[in-house]
Amino acid sequence: MAMIHDSIVKEDVVEHKLGFYPRIPADSIFTRENVTARTKLRAHLNTPLHLATMENKPNSIALLLSMGCRLSYNNLDMSAIDYAIYYKFPEAALAMVTHEQRAKEVMALRSDRHPCVTLALIAYMPRVFEAVQDKCITKANCKKDSKSFYIKYSFDALCPQLKMEDGNNVRRKSENVPKSQNIPLPALNIKYSFKFYQRSKLEVDALRLALNDPKYRPEPLCVINAMVAHGRVELLAHPLSQKYLQMKWHSYGKYFHLANLLFYCIFLIFVTVYTYLLMGSSENYSHTKKAAKCNLSDPMTFDRENKTEKNNVFNSDFESKVAMYTSTVAILAYNAICLIREAYNVKQQKWHYLVDPSNLVSWLLYISSTLMVIPTICNYFEEIQFSAASITVFLSWFELLLLLQRFDQVGIYVVMFLEILQTLIKVLMVFSILIIAFGMAFYILLSKVGPDETGHHLSFNSIPMSLMRTFAMMLGELDFVGTYVQPYYKSETDILLPFPMPTFFILGIFMVLMPILLMNLLIGLAVGDIESVRRNAQLKRLAMQVVLHTELERKLPAILLEKVDKDELIEYPNNKKCKLGFLDLILRKWFCNPFTDDAGLDLVLESSEDYITAELEKQKRKLRDISLVLEQQHTLVRLIVQKMEIKTEADDVDEGVSPGDTRVVPRWSSPRIRKKLRTASSFNK
Template sequence: MSILGKKNFFERLSDSHLTREAPRIEATNNGMPSVVISNKEELDDIWMSEIDSGSISSENGSDSVTCHISTPMTQEQLWSKEEVEIALSNLPGGEAALSLIPTLQNDTLQKALEEFQCLTLNEIMDCNHRKITLPTFANGFMRKALLDSENGAAAAATPGQLLAGWPDTCLLISCWLGHVEIAKALLDKDAPVSTSDCDGRTPLHLAACATSVKLVEELLKHGADPCKWDLGKKCTPLHCAAAASCVATVKSLIKSGANVDAGLSGKSPLHYAVLNNAGDCVEALLQAGACPNNPQVYTETPLHVATSLGNVRCTKLLLNHGADVRVQLGIARSTPLHLAAEEGSVECTKLLLNAGAAWEAKNSRGQTAMHLAALAQSIETLDVLINAGAKVNEEDDDGRTPLHAAVAKALRSGELVKTLIQAGALVNKADKFGYTPLHIAALNESSPTVMLLLSKGADMTARTKGGITALNFIIRRTPDVLPLFVARFDQAISLHDHELGDVDCELRLDFRPLVPGGRGETDLMLCLVEVGQGHVLKHPLCESFLYLKWLRIRKFFLLSLMFHSIFVALFTGYVGATYLWHVKWLSNVLLWPVLGFTCMLAGKEFFQIAHGIYCYAKRWENWLQWSVIMASGIILIPSAYTWQHHVAALGVLLVWIELMIVVGRFPMFGIYVQMFTQVSINFFKFLAAYICLIVGFSLGFSVLHKNYKSFADPLVSLLKTMIMMSGELEFEDVFFDEKAPLQYPGTAHLMLLTFVILVTVILTNLMVGLAVSDIQELRRCAGLDRLVRRAELVAHLENMLFSKLLDRAPAWSIIQACRRGALLLHPPYHCALHIRPNDPREKRLPRDLIRATYRLVSERKTRRTTYRGSVPPLLRNANAMDSSHTRLSRMYSNESNQQQLNELAAELKRCSYNISTRLDSLTNKVENIAKDLDMPPN
């Protein structure tokens, strides 16, 4: 798959795998065997189509995310039956001979041979090697006319005349059909043994294809050349015999001097014998000195063929006679071990490893045999390779391990994952595109594999190079996994000591499911918020964790508040001393502190940019920070300009807004700052929607009241109009000013009335109603928003503290101390919290959280008790268990024993159902195996 291929959002991880079966011999109509190999390609689509192609890519820019298996070899038949018969029918008299010779049996054969003995060859017409001198453009037509005339004459001839008149054609056809008597009679009358059809096939080629040993020996006795090639230099008679899997014919040809290495640079007789699973022929050829290797570099050898077909016997024979296990095939550079692993052939893999095959050998994509065995879903082959010392974390050219390949298919991925992880495979290993096995399993929509990987420690927060988390893929492709994953949170809260009603009752909150293994402890919660699953944070386990986490890191926010408070105080004092009171000595005193704090603030922002510029640019608070930094830098210029007063005024406003944002990060103030932010955003959206109406009124007022100073300038008029929205109309000053009398009465009054109705009344009240609606919605969702905001703040701080840019800090440095102080869990020992919900002195968690946790454990216990006391619907018809229950009921009459008996009966029914279901499953498997083996099941 590639470990992948299909063009779409990812262009999808897909790869083809060839499933080969052992060749089987089938008889054709003419009694000749033909080799049939079943090929099956499975295309695995891994990727979906919504991720940036630049973040995936593999072979062609955006293909793949799984392991590639090279294009498999397919069997090549020498000639098909149709091809040979068409060539024979195009010979002079061929159609008549093909239809007549198969019918010559017993008495008809004897009569035809007796008639033939009385005739001489070519007595009917001289048709051997006829030369016709014709123009080139007329060749085809004239030859067809001549062939038709000869076929007509042959069809009118008697059997004996046919044999005598067309001996070449009849010899070829009788050899193809395996008709020994006719071929022998023709040879005894000196029919040319070297004749051939239009493709250069001699009688010996056709007799070898027909696996007729007698014919082959008879032809050799009459001088047939066992080393003769066809016209295409494709094969000799020995190739035909090997392809037909006839060991007697092979031995006969070898005894007569056939070249066992004919065509060694391409496909030798040994190649075809292996391809057709002809073990005896392979043995005969090797004993006769056939070379098991190919002198050409990167070409297919018989060992490649044997291992790709899973042919154990041929593989063993080739290895015993010196076949090279290191040779690579084609541009894929596949070794025999690669092909054996791809086929999932355990025995061939063992033979190759014992012969010295290198498990670490890589093909053109950097894949080892383990990658291909994993993609072939062969656990047995994986075990063999692991026992031989193969590395389970070996990477291919795309950085993918065998575990990536194992999850690319859902057939046996669970067993493969267990095997590889037990052997030491890294469950969170990412390829060069950032994809972990969990990403691929989710993209494959394999929920069982996803759950298995999660149980083995897979990180749901792992991100691809495009920034997509595994949790994102799980939500979109395997949403059924999320409820099961959240159910683990319920199991993480358990009764640790005493009963629930006791004063000393102790509950255990295990926080390990919340920390999947990332660098930060709140990565999972941040991912849940990103994928729209923020409601999960209201689970008692998550909420408790966030509360304790906030207690751990709030000291950092207090430091941040102190820093910004001091900066705001110094900045405000400097602006006041320089631009307001003009106290030069105070300005000089405050200059350097303000400059120092500005530099520290700029350094912090540069660090955040280096950590991730894309995420940094999305946060509007960061733009506010840079506005403050720029304003501070401008006003610190020694020589004061008039325009610096503008910057100082804006700077003072922005620095106090920034302080408000910092204060809003604390839980008790956060909801109010969020209200302000949300209402402000909605107000500007509202204003943008109705700005045209306001501009229209401002221009109208400028025309009608040009003598009034507030409307003289169109820009000032726009500002005045927006102020009038609040109700400050100044009616008397505008309409009854003696110094600026009204010039356009009537229209001016009407426009003012229209403004009051449309803007002051309707728009203003609409805006107020919208703000109230937003505030109510924020209050309704205040609990969840508080948790989300807390998770985002904690995650942001952890991302800064645990940035890779700070990894080189010494262990004794303040950075490492801050990291240790920010962590709540210290695996493997300190990962849980024990609380006593019934103890009034328990103060580590808020009382509402303690009550929610207690309620969760209590409800779970109630459900478990109810389930044990009830009979599952599927078991109500279990007659045998019902009768047993009735008999037992008669033995016990009191109520307490009856209750215990009911629980016992329900448990027995449940066990009986599970056992019967399992037995039915095993019985079906046995029957299927028996059918495959054509054996009646016992």
């Protein structure tokens, strides 16, 4: 009981000093009655840090953390940082997560409401998390033009801590993150620490042991994906995030993605060569068949010509067949590998796999390419082979366009194209009602109608053809003279205009609604979407890189990721850079590597504008503190004057009227103004 009494007395003294109980005298804190009252009030187990956070007192929070206040949970299983996030107090949260000594402990707190402080800050307080990122960047205490000047990136406050489960008990544990090795990037002598963008091997082993699952793999890049999910462009564009993505790109991203692109380009070459040879083989086949029919009357002549032709084209025909069979084997092998990959993606993504339209394009490509090459194995030609070949060629080149969207310079245009395509499809689905309406009207007016079946317009002879012709007319292909004017004046031709008045009336309405109104609406929507895509270009570019690395880490084995991942890097900006490799040179010249070193250094090194902004912020903070101190002193002096009944010299008046008794005379009631107004009124009369 004595220990509880001493603990409560100490906390009451702290709370009284911090201003939580201003009405209670300091002497009354130590009485047993007050201790009992405090015990009842503290039944919810709120510590002084909880109270300071609820009152949004950043100075008190910093003082409590410096004094060694414990980071505990109340009976609602909420810590102080949980209350700061719940009540949206950025000052209180900033004081805790940027504290010099206790910031790591605060970021390691976990509760049922906020299992991860890092993810909660990204979702609700991005500015606070940006300050945490700024605090993680430290620079050498020397001149910036010195060769020993370095920039160190520490991610200690960014890693989502593990929530350990051992049986039925949930243990909150702040693990000490081990120091990693100094592994520089290949093109720069830089050192970064990526511990808090990814879990270390010790943390993953501990989580596997706690979950009793030796094959458990944590969700890759959960912090970066949270930034993408909440649209935090400023956090993704931060140097800390940029260097982390750059490390991923240099470690394994560029190798796997370029290998995938090269592998697909080989498949595309085989598809193109096969379709070219297919058309040549069909021409030879039709020519031979036609010659056989023509020379049935003269068998001897046909045999001599056939032998000569076979001798001339034997070599070229043999080479083309070898090339076709080689392309067939390559296409079937590629489809088999891709089917295994797609099955793995279905197992991982489940229903999300069906939502992605690019997967539908891939499956159509696999099916059409298989139908294209199967007749070659059976050694005969069919009409379905040529139809499948046309679809395969189109989809294969379109798939190449989709693969290029992962690269920075060309990818943003592909993303813009797909966004506009999606918008246009939505609009056309709505206004397809007008296309059907006009198509059916033109079908009735211009097809074979009447007892004599007049009309005979081939473009409107059937309902599907009429709809296609109406859609073409919407794009500007009206053919007004040939379709409407000549049949109206020249009745001797086969093409007639059976109902001229309704036809011209419907045509006039069509000209106003479709080519003018609808097309301008579509153009306006397209231009508006382009502007919105340009505004969000930075987020889209970074999101594509995050998606790329996330998909790769889900598919790659954990052993390989542990070997290629780097934990920390240190950058020496003033040292001479290493020469770029051949692969990096090609990427920068052709695809424009999304992570240029110069851009990264510009983000890190402070410019004059950033320096001025930081200094102005410091001055504002100092002025705010000075004004607060002056206000407190003014209040204190006023209370002293009232208590001691002190009168100032301004209250004493030697002679004349007291300043408080003076009456302000209106300006317009003075004798001089009245005289001027009287003169002006007499002049007007």
